[in-house]
Amino acid sequence: MTDQTITTKGPTIDTATCDGCAICIEVCPTHIFIPNGKDEIAIHPERTAFCMACGHCMAYCPSGSISVVGLSADHIFDLTRSPVDFEALSDLLASRRSVRVYKDKPVPRELLEQIVSTITLAPMGFTPHKLEITVVDDRAIIEQALPLLVDFYEKLGKWLANPFMRRMIKRRISQSKFEALDTHVIPSMTYRLPMMKATGIDTITRGAPAMILFHGRYDAAYHYEDSFIALTYGLIAAHALGLGASGISLIPPIVEKSPELRELFHIPPDHEVCSCMVLGYPKLKVKRGIHRDLAGVNWL
Ligand SMILES: Cc1cc2nc3c(=O)[nH]c(=O)nc-3n(C[C@H](O)[C@H](O)[C@H](O)COP(=O)(O)O)c2cc1C
Known part of the structure; x- marks a missing residue:
């Protein structure tokens, strides 16, 4: 028998199998499950509207008695293997590098699908994911983008040298982005673009x-923050699969502003392009790990 509460959103409890353990009460972030006073669990009818479909009730329920609108058997799966121990994870992370030299060898679709699947395991600021990804596995498309990227960076260099345009750009982007552009990106492009x-x-x-490419609707909550966590999962997954990868911050702001690049990558007009990674088979084998200094480590 299923709980009588009819919902278009939120969880349902199969009362025939629920043993009243109350774990769902503890894990639900929006307190939708409540005790009904008879050692059973009830669903607060007014709170189902706040269900974020995070799936925690389904993931933790020992008897598998909960279902949530919007989460199907494709989303929830049994954890069959033990998670890796800390040393194995640490070794994996220590051996990851941002790869900048690749073999001329395409990445098989199955590996890209495994990376996409890992990205779907990433946490997000607010469920459900508002993020979309665009996977480009045809180098010819990337090569079509390159002259457009070069052209845009050349123009950007000229605009930054013009006091009026410089002020306009400064007003439109964050101070930290402007700093990066002004002190690193554009000065280095003065030799990188001619070399290219x-x-x-x-x-x-x-x-x-x-x-x-990671992108999401401009008005979607946390899509920008989510994109960098998703990118990180993608980088780690690529490395674990024997591939190499790197975040590429040079691409999103240009695709964002260029109608031609938007069209080339099929980015919807209401989407912000937030982050980007490139990947392939690394040409070189890394021999050493690198510890990075944090700007500070403060203990209270
Ligand atoms: C969000 C993000 C954007 C990045 N953008 C670029 C880029 O445009 N070009 C590049 O060569 N490396 C890029 N990187 C790689 C960083 O430069 C790299 O992480 C850093 O040099 C540290 O090296 P490691 O990743 O091997 O530890 C980016 C990394 C991140 C996380």
């Missing part, structure tokens, strides 16, 4: 055979 044109060395996408 003269030698064909791809200083932007590093010759990678595949790319993933």
Whole structure:
């Protein structure tokens, strides 16, 4: 028998199998489950509207008695293997590098699908995911983008040298982004772009055979923050699969502003392009790990 509460949103409890353990009460972030005073669990009818479909009630319920509108058997799966121990995880993370030299070898679709599947395990600021990804596994498409990226960076260099345009740009982007642009990106482009044109060395996408763009609706909650966590999962998954990958911050703001690049990558007009990674088979084997200094470690 199923709980009588009829919902278009939120959880339902199969009271025939629920043993009243109350774990759902503890794990639900919006307190939708409540005790009914008879050692059973009830669903607070007014709170179902606040169900975020995070699936925690389903993931923790020992008897599998809960279902949630919007979460199907495709979403919830049994955890069959033990998670890796800390040393194994640490070794994996220590051996990851941002790869900038790739073999001329395409990434098989199955591996890209495994990376996409890992990205769907990432936490998000507010369920459900508002993030979309665009997987480009055709280097020819990336190569079509390169001249447009070069052209845009050349224009950007000229605009920053013009006091009026410089003020406009400064007003439109965050101070930290402007700093990065002004002190690193554009000055380094003064030799990188001519080198790219003269030698064909791809200083932007590093010759990678595949790319993933992370984008989401401008008005969607936390899509920007989510994109970097998703990117991180993608980078780690790629490394664990024997691939190499790197975040590429040079691409999203340009795709964002360029109608041609938006069209090339099929980015919907109401989407912000937030982050990007390139990936492929690494040409070189890394020999050493690197610890990064944090700007500070403060203990209270
Ligand atoms: C969000 C993000 C954007 C990045 N953008 C670029 C980029 O545009 N070009 C590049 O060569 N590396 C890029 N990187 C790689 C970083 O430069 C790299 O993480 C840093 O040098 C540290 O190296 P490691 O990842 O091997 O530890 C990016 C990394 C992140 C996380």
